[in-house]
Amino acid sequence: MYISDQRPTARQLWKQPIGILEVGILSAQGLLPMKTKDGRGSTDAYCVAKYGLKWVRTRTIVESFNPKWNEQYTWEVYDPCTVITLGVFDNCHLGGNEKPGKDSRIGKVRIRLSTLETDRIYTHSYPLLVLQPSGVKKMGELQIAFRFTCLSLAHMIYLYGRPLLPKMHYLHPFTVNQLDSLRYQAMNIVASRLGRAEPPLRKEVVEYMLDVDSHMWSMRRSKANFFRIVSLISGLISLSKWLGEVCQWKKPVTTILVHVLLCILICYPELIPPTMFLYMFLIGLWNYRSRPRHPPHMDTKLSWAxxxxxxxxxxxxxxFPTSKPQDVVRMRYDRLRSVAGRIQTVIGDMATQGERFHALLSWRDPRTTSIFIVFCLLAAIFLYITPFKIVTLIAGLYLLRHPRFRSKMPSLPSNFFRRLPARADSML
Known part of the structure; x- marks a missing residue:
């Protein structure tokens, strides 16, 4: 989801670059001590940047909580919808240690190039956040400067309509198992190649930069993804609430205006598409005020951290596999069963609604299918002889009717649909 290179493997199929990305890794401020040296806290920090096939590493600043690198690197950009990743690490292989440990993670920054304005220089400090068993922790800040220079605006706009991946990915797509296996093998190949570089990049650094553990089960990520879906449909929920208030006449002036708009659109149906596009245009202009001033970064609230x-x-x-005691594993397994049970119930409810739609014409319940096909015949005759504008007007007025003409009981179509048979009773 945050790929940095979408080119084919064969160099003969590469297109011309559309731009240049310049990144200046300036400094870090307020780093926390990562190890103890001579009885006091110490940090030997270096920064790694990865975009496409090119990995770069700054020099290590020894024993400094505010290292200054002031190093600049450039990359050719072939697709704007890509992400550059920068990570800061503590070097644990200095000082002639006989048994050096692994390089410690200090934090990571991701920047999506499509969120950058072309030819604008950004100088910004990003917080270095890392998730630890004790919780999310701010390890300091990374100050970087970057600029995305576009060589051809027309070519870049043209790319937005092109497929993301090469043609072969769509002709012969990989299975999920194949993708997981290829990712794991590619990570090992990249780690072994960078491990032979000078200075070397350790395997733990490559794994952190490539997010190799993102597919592992996490209750936190599951909650975060659930609330991402909720936030996406919150707009539809707000719209349905507004429509409910209009139908309930809680704001009579708004309801009257909706009646007028309904009548205008029914009399002139050719105005419906341009009105929708004009409305979206106005929403986009209205949201221009609240556009992000800086490229977005790691969001602890979004991550549910x-x-x-x-x-x-x-x-x-x-x-993986687990190293915890048996009672802890049993408790976590029971919790996982509880969560999976709720997911199973939701999926079962969704399947039930779909099977009820299928049962309308499948004759599983002969009476409901008979009623429905007779209704379809009568509806077809009625719609053939009645102008469509009249039907739409009647339906809209019925939907917007006053509360005194509404019943608090479920409607007839809802009652009929809920009585349709599903296949849940056939399951063991």
């Missing part, structure tokens, strides 16, 4: 339970974090950082 601030309100996560400590045991859920401990489970996320557990090894």
């Amino acid at each position: 601030e309100a996560v339970h400590p045991d859920e974090l401990d489970e996320e950082f557990d090894t």
